[in-house]
Amino acid sequence: xxxxxxxxxxxxxxxxxTILAMRGKWRELAIENRTISALPTLSPRYLLKTPGHKRFxxxxxxxxxxxxxxxxxxx
Numbered sequence: 001x002x003x004x005x006x007x008x009x010x011x012x013x014x015x016x017x018t019i020l021a022m023r024g025k026w027r028e029l030a031i032e033n034r035t036i037s038a039l040p041t042l043s044p045r046y047l048l049k050t051p052g053h054k055r056f057x058x059x060x061x062x063x064x065x066x067x068x069x070x071x072x073x074x075x
Contacts, residue, residue, distance in 0.1 A: 001029070001036050002064055005043030013040060024060050026067070039064055 003009045006019035013027055022040040029038045041060035042053055 001038040003038050003040040005046065009040035012038065019043075019046070020056075023056060024063065026063070037067065039067075 003012060006022075009019050009022050010017065012029060013022055019040060019042060023042060025040075027038045027040070029036045039060060042050075042057045047054055047057055
């Protein structure tokens with residue numbers, strides 16, 4: 001799961017943490033009877049306002065790609 005933005009990440013992971021502190025690290029979320037891998041990243045709106053942080057989001061998307069490529073063998 002890709003979590004876009006601070007509000008969503010705070011609601012799902014850590015209510016008092018900032019998105020810049022949470023982004024770029026895989027988390028395990030327990031939802032009902034399943035555990036789901038989740039990666040918080042910056043929201044598109046934030047990136048429009050702060051284009052210098054696009055490199056952070058790009059690195060996060062590379063992490064997502066790596067995880068998805070590794071999961072293809074288990075599908």
